[in-house]
Amino acid sequence: MEEHRVAALCAFIDQLKELRELAGSPSLAELRRLSKKDNSGTSKELTESTTHDILSGKRKKVPDWSWVSSFVTACAIAGDQTGLDARVMGDRSAWHRRWRAAREAQQGPPAMPAASASLPAQRPAADKRPPQLPVFISPPPPLSxxxxxxxxxxxxxxxxxxxxxxxxxxxxxxxxxxxxxxxxxxxxxxxxxxxxxxxxxxxxxxxxxxxxxxxxxxxxxxxxxxxxxxxxxxxxxxxxxxxxxxxxxGHSGAAFHLGVLHRNKGEDWAAASWLRRAAVDGHSLAAIELNGVSEQLTQxxxxxxxxxxxxxxxxxxxxxxxxxxxxxxx
Structure with missing residues (x-):
């Protein structure tokens, strides 16, 4: 039964990670920013720590629907911005069905009724149905x-x-x-x-x-x-x-421009990393831009x-x- 629960969780998390890849692998900070644009009323802000723990498998339970809803929407927005189609894995309603199946699967198969003399020795053939297993949307075929x-x-x-x-x-x-x-x-x-x-x-x-x-x-x-x-x-x-x-x-101009673009996206640590490289490689404006994000970095x-x-x-x-x-x- 425990293996059944673990398999259900792993399958669902793998599909969440695949969705993120199809959306262009937005950073955790970008997912948090995009989650604030979700006006569905059933979602929550995607904090970096929570998203990291869920996708890395640190959480041992299927996440709440409010988090999944926000994650799906944020990935869809990220895909739109990069020209990628993250919706090939389904819309919000499809993900809700997938989430519900994973949640039910993680609860384990229903307990078998105790043997009773009142039960027939053999069920009619029409009642012999295969056990209902969780249905997941199949991923794209592997690359050649x-x-x-x-x-x-x-x-x-x-x-x-x-x-x-x-x-x-x-x-x-x-x-x-x-x-x-x-x-x-x-x-x-x-x-x-x-x-x-x-x-x-x-x-x-x-x-x-x-x-x-x-x-x-x-x-x-x-x-x-x-x-x-x-x-x-x-x-x-x-x-x-x-x-x-x-x-x-080692191109200082490229490192500088990349740092500025990360800063404009609100990704301050990535911005600091590239601006620091640009400064080391001799870009004259990098140190000034780096000071501009230092206050955010201390938080x-x-x-x-x-x-x-x-x-x-x-x-x-x-x-x-x-x-x-x-x-x-x-």
Missing amino acids: EEEQRLLEIYGRTGVRLLRRSDPGNSQDCMRLAVIACLKGWPEEARTWLHRAGAAGNQAAVDLLHEPGWKETAADHAFRFGQEHQRADRNRPSTAMFFYRLAGDH TSWEDVERMFEELAQPDPPPAAGDSHPPTAT
Whole structure:
């Protein structure tokens, strides 16, 4: 019976985590902010500590419906903001059915009635029904080996860009080359650089023959981040993706811009992390911006700090259901 309860809880929590991934893996702070937009009347604010404990399995019971309702709504809003479809796993009513099934399953199967002489020795055939098991919405099919390979090379955002790219467009090829280069896949990067060069991109030809090409690739990633930020100010996720690539390779401007974007989203610890990197790498305005978030940082516990850095260290999650069949780079 105990195994039955544990399995029911684990299955439900796994689906909550999958929903978050489909929404673009919003941070705990972002989920809390988005939960305040839920006006259903049946939800609650998603505090970072509670959300962390539930998704990490520290809580041993299925969470209350008010929390689940708020989590589902926050993920839906996050998906809308990043262009991802988190609703493939069902609307609020579907999640309520799923939550109720998980809650009932965790209570264990009903007790069998004691044997009695008044009961018939054998039930009629019509009454022989299989036991009712909790019904969960099945997750999307697993990724193929090729899809997993592309995800490892480009990351979730990179795979989405790959799907939208024109192999004959030199700028698209250059973007993919920069991603592959900075993620540590030089042969894949060279494939795209050859294509970009053949399409007339001189920068790709220069990068292809540059010995220490990661520094220059980081400069290109920073420029791509600026282009995406200007093109869609309301959805900075792609810009942040390129800024992170460049910032991870010592580009102070990218680290600075990424810190500012995190600050604008209310993610002060992430902002401080990147602004501190930018300051160390020599950006002149980083220290000023860092002082601007210091007051907010003093109100956050060290436990929240550790969780924030754990989130920053997480690899890119699997792509959304609509991204499950990207083209190959060959």
